[in-house]
Amino acid sequence: MTLHVPAPDGRLLEVLLSGPDDGFPLVFHHGTPQAAVPDPLLERAAAERGLRVVAWSRPGYGGSTRRADGATTATVADDAADVAVILDHLGLGEFLSVGWSGGGPRSLACAAVLPDRCRAAVCGVGLVPPAEYDGDIRDGMGEENVAEFTAAMAGSAELTALLEDYAPGVFAATAADVADSLGSLAPPVDRAALTGDLAEVIAATFRRAGEQGIAGWHDDDLTMLRPWGFSVKEIAVPVAVWQGTEDMMVPFAHAEWLAANIPGVHAHFAQGEGHISLFASMPTILDDLLEIAGLR
Template sequence: MSTLSEDQGNRSVTAPDGRRLEFRLTGPPGGLPVVFHHGAPSAAVPFGPLERAAADRGLQVLTVSRPGYGASDPLPEQTAPGTVAGAVADTRCVLDELGAEEFLALGWSSGGPRALACGALLPGRCRAVASLAGYAPPRAEGLDPVAGMDEDSAAEFTAARQGRRALEAYLAEQVQAMTAAASAPDGDVVELLRAMLPPVDRAVMTGDFADYVMGAAEHSLRQGIVGWRDDDLAVDRAWGFAVEEIAVPTRIWHGREDRAVPVTHGEWLAAHVPGARAHLLEREGHLSLVARLDRVLDDLLDAAEVDEDGR
């Protein structure tokens, strides 16, 4: 039987296979949960813009750190890196422990495929899905996944496609660069990251959003790169479901200036997820969609036909 425990403000449950699953739950008691599937590298940490927007609408926000991130145990060596669909079983485990029968799924970047998985595999509980700047499936017909990507994103994607060792080497270099920037005189990792971003995303990398990005990166890497590695590898392998199987209302949000996950991924999803409604926005990038969270949640509630009482 799973058990709840506390760890630095977050809680955890023990999954049926014995792994600890760390999660964060905020918002009004009894509110319909929005399960937020984070990007990579990331974990269950405070996300002010989302948590405030959700609370204003009477919603809770539930974030589960994926295996190897934060305080969530990594997958056993014999089953790593797992599949995108594996996030559904972990999500269901936490929801069951909390007694939540229904939920909304919201995924950002590499969390997008995990949100879509909930729509495909938990149609009786997941009322609607929103994918923000999310990936299309690997080897999607007619899609060049790296066309339009910035140099760093393309290098990470290509390393994952080359296999575990190549990806481990690439991620180790990235962590080393961040560590060096943080330890240098007047070191500022935020400024290092901002310098790599297009102007539309650089503009939002400030204040509590920058705090979220940095806090998520720091917490997610407390066990090293194992979570990040398995996350990337799973996105580029068979997901464990087909997007054509999604039978719940789905919204696809993507910025046309996204250089981390190009808008062609969003276009592909919009064309292949049954009944999906697309919001492909001009002058928006990979991070700047955070400024649209109010709109995203309103659209998600509309898709799920949730009334003013959260039902």
């Protein structure tokens, strides 16, 4: 079921619901550049555990209206505020949060900004907050991500030019060629994982992300580079960090830093797994999330 939730500033937020109507809410934050699409792997694992998936497209992606300040001052914490709007519209209170890749910071934002509602959160293969990190976030990334974040650090014009060059290959991806579209960002373990439903979903979410051109992608990158609007060092909600050692999109060092700086974190470091292959562990990830949330 797809709906469009009105935000107080007049924007519309695209939301996909799946699973039992009376299931405990699980908010899913997609990666960058992606948007909310049906995801059999996530939805099946969630339904088997009695969870109702609330997936949403961030501003500028899919059918979600771009923020007026997305390119200038929007923060990661603003995305948690949008989650609260969605939950209020649906009449939902407490929830669990899972974020993957670019969605990882948004999941951490839910834990930080909505501590009275977010029972526990997962940051899966997620970026560190650059304003708090004591290194260069690009160290260890594949060449495409190094180029992307270098352009983002240079400013909107430079980032726009680079993303307009990248966009045609990414936004037109099919299941058959999605691995090639990732270039050096997909090591052998991730290329091997990009088959069946997983390849179909990733290609679909790339295509859906481009419904408004590069708007969401552009704003996502710049938002993640700014101060996030909260400190991960002050999170009091249970958080699990999941990371594969072979990840070329978000370096393993990011997960090590998050594990060292988020209070009480539950760190899961998967030897031999990549950025994409680790997603196949979603049943285990959800079991762990329910455990740390005190829901089983």
